[in-house]
Amino acid sequence: MRRLLAILLPGLLLLTACGGGDKAAPEPTSQSAGETAKLDSLKLTDNGDKKAPGVDFAKPLEVKEFTAKVITEGSGEKLSANQIATVSVAGFNATDGKALGDNFGKDPEQLELSDALKSGNPVMYGVFVGAKVGSQIALVAPGQPATEGTAAQPAQLYIARIMGVKEAPKPLSQDETEQLDKAGKLPKITFDDKGIPSASIPKTDAPSGLSVKVLSEGSGEKVAATDTIEANYTGWRWEDGKEFESTFGKNQPATFPLTGVIKGWTMGLTDQKVGSKVLLTIPSDLAYGADAAAQGKPAGPLVFVVEIKSKK
Numbered sequence: 001m002r003r004l005l006a007i008l009l010p011g012l013l014l015l016t017a018c019g020g021g022d023k024a025a026p027e028p029t030s031q032s033a034g035e036t037a038k039l040d041s042l043k044l045t046d047n048g049d050k051k052a053p054g055v056d057f058a059k060p061l062e063v064k065e066f067t068a069k070v071i072t073e074g075s076g077e078k079l080s081a082n083q084i085a086t087v088s089v090a091g092f093n094a095t096d097g098k099a100l101g102d103n104f105g106k107d108p109e110q111l112e113l114s115d116a117l118k119s120g121n122p123v124m125y126g127v128f129v130g131a132k133v134g135s136q137i138a139l140v141a142p143g144q145p146a147t148e149g150t151a152a153q154p155a156q157l158y159i160a161r162i163m164g165v166k167e168a169p170k171p172l173s174q175d176e177t178e179q180l181d182k183a184g185k186l187p188k189i190t191f192d193d194k195g196i197p198s199a200s201i202p203k204t205d206a207p208s209g210l211s212v213k214v215l216s217e218g219s220g221e222k223v224a225a226t227d228t229i230e231a232n233y234t235g236w237r238w239e240d241g242k243e244f245e246s247t248f249g250k251n252q253p254a255t256f257p258l259t260g261v262i263k264g265w266t267m268g269l270t271d272q273k274v275g276s277k278v279l280l281t282i283p284s285d286l287a288y289g290a291d292a293a294a295q296g297k298p299a300g301p302l303v304f305v306v307e308i309k310s311k312k
Helices: 004-017 115-120 122-128 174-182 263-269
Strands: 043-045 054-056 067-072 083-093 099-102 109-112 136-141 156-167 188-191 197-200 211-216 228-237 243-246 254-257 277-282 302-311
Touching (some): 067 122, 115 122, 122 136, 197 228, 197 302
Antiparallel strands (some): 067 136, 083 099, 083 109, 136 156, 188 197, 211 277, 228 243
16 A cells, blocks of 8 residues: 555644644654653564564554654654655554555655644654654554444554655746746746636746746735635646646636645745736646656646635
8 A cells, every 4th residue: 555644644634733732842853742652562673674664562552642753763864844754654553453554665655844744733743853764653543433424443553664855846946937938938828808818838848847937916915835725727738738727717716725736836826925826837746746647637747827816
């Protein structure tokens, strides 16, 4: 099973955003948090980087709040805010110890230590920031009671090993964007009399980094990376200029959290003002990536015009 953190994180955001548990430690010290005494019985057997560790603990393992604890400390580089941790993860049913799957020996997952994670899940942010490469971290999510149409879910234990760390991508500078624009290497955007945009995409390679060009600046508040916004947008594929989605002209702006969209949107729209129209030229790795087709999403570099109508 892959992408265990991707499955785990949405639930953890709900669990931790409501409060409870210890506050995350000041950076850059990693801090365990929650009912950490419940993990005193946890023992790990190292099976190398390509195989999940052996796990033994007193069962059932039950917690009332999300719990995170560094079990073994690594000797590598210390993680800092705004970096990306590459992580191998193994999941277990905390009631009976049954394995849920792991991605050891496969592509590790990426966990960005961003402001969005810090705001949405301070416990997870706090235990990873300041931890060292090679560390093994236990994450325990409380069980969930049965609801109409869904069965009760037992507590789940995840063991995350930090395999490496890299710097998070940054947008191109304003000067770099202006140079691309002057050289004719950015899309040209026009609006018809109804305010609907069209894009003329140059027959060149897409910019290697995220390009952000403000077409017209609004007068409203700046948007934060953790805000939910209402926006009109149109998207085109760089490769063939084909439009694949648009809300302009429908009078139905979309509403979405910036923590729940492709990275290029989060990076490109953060700090833009409400009322602005923004051109985003997004490389593939900040759009839908190599598995775009498997997700039913447009592949390759993408171009968007976004009009920020409001923020929630």
